[in-house]
Amino acid sequence: MKKAYNVMKYKKLINDQVKYIYNVVLVPRCEYKMLITILSREEIKKLTTQIRKLLRNKIGISNTVPNVILPHKELYNLIDLYHRQNESQITNLLKRLNDEHLMGTITEIRLRQLQEAEFLHNNPMDIWSYNRINAFKNNIIAKILCIANDLGINISPIGLANKYKFRDSR
Numbered sequence: 001m002k003k004a005y006n007v008m009k010y011k012k013l014i015n016d017q018v019k020y021i022y023n024v025v026l027v028p029r030c031e032y033k034m035l036i037t038i039l040s041r042e043e044i045k046k047l048t049t050q051i052r053k054l055l056r057n058k059i060g061i062s063n064t065v066p067n068v069i070l071p072h073k074e075l076y077n078l079i080d081l082y083h084r085q086n087e088s089q090i091t092n093l094l095k096r097l098n099d100e101h102l103m104g105t106i107t108e109i110r111l112r113q114l115q116e117a118e119f120l121h122n123n124p125m126d127i128w129s130y131n132r133i134n135a136f137k138n139n140i141i142a143k144i145l146c147i148a149n150d151l152g153i154n155i156s157p158i159g160l161a162n163k164y165k166f167r168d169s170r
Contacts, residue, residue, distance in 0.1 A: 001026060005050040015058040019078060022051055027079045034085050035092070038133060038143045044082045052078075086147050093144045094155060097125075110141050118142075125155050 004026055008018060030047070039047070052070060055078065056063050070078040096107040114124050117139075121127075128145040136142035148155060 001030070001047050001051055005054060009054055013058060015055060015076075018051075018055050018058050019076060022055070023077075023079050026051070027081060027084060030081060031084055031088055034088070036140070038089060038140065038147070039085065040133060041082050044085065048081055086151065089144045090148055090153065090155075093141065097155070107141070114139060114142055
């Protein structure tokens, strides 16, 4: 992001071009890199601050305008990297859980290891109650479950094949 900002800040770009570069080039690159790590909201905010500032300058609005107007669909439709990360991580976990081959088996083993490490009496997918991502440094499944729990999403097994789907936990 910093490199892209340094390249774009002196270019004569209009706001739509900056928005396009962010949404179509930078976000997918970050999303790919975030497949194996989960960043906190603060880390993502720090990462995207310069691009948001550049877009505000190109639009001609003050830097004191709240960030919530940038991802608004009817205004600037800038992709919120934090929400994209959450969506991507939860979807990928669901795909891994429903995989019938090696990836599904590995994910089930990791779930059992998480269950043992946290001394849980049941499947972590059913009874997860943690919200603090930073409490789990080396377990991406635990971090994803924290994100899902924070969003009010529960991923639970269904049917005879014990496949997984989303369920509202509220």
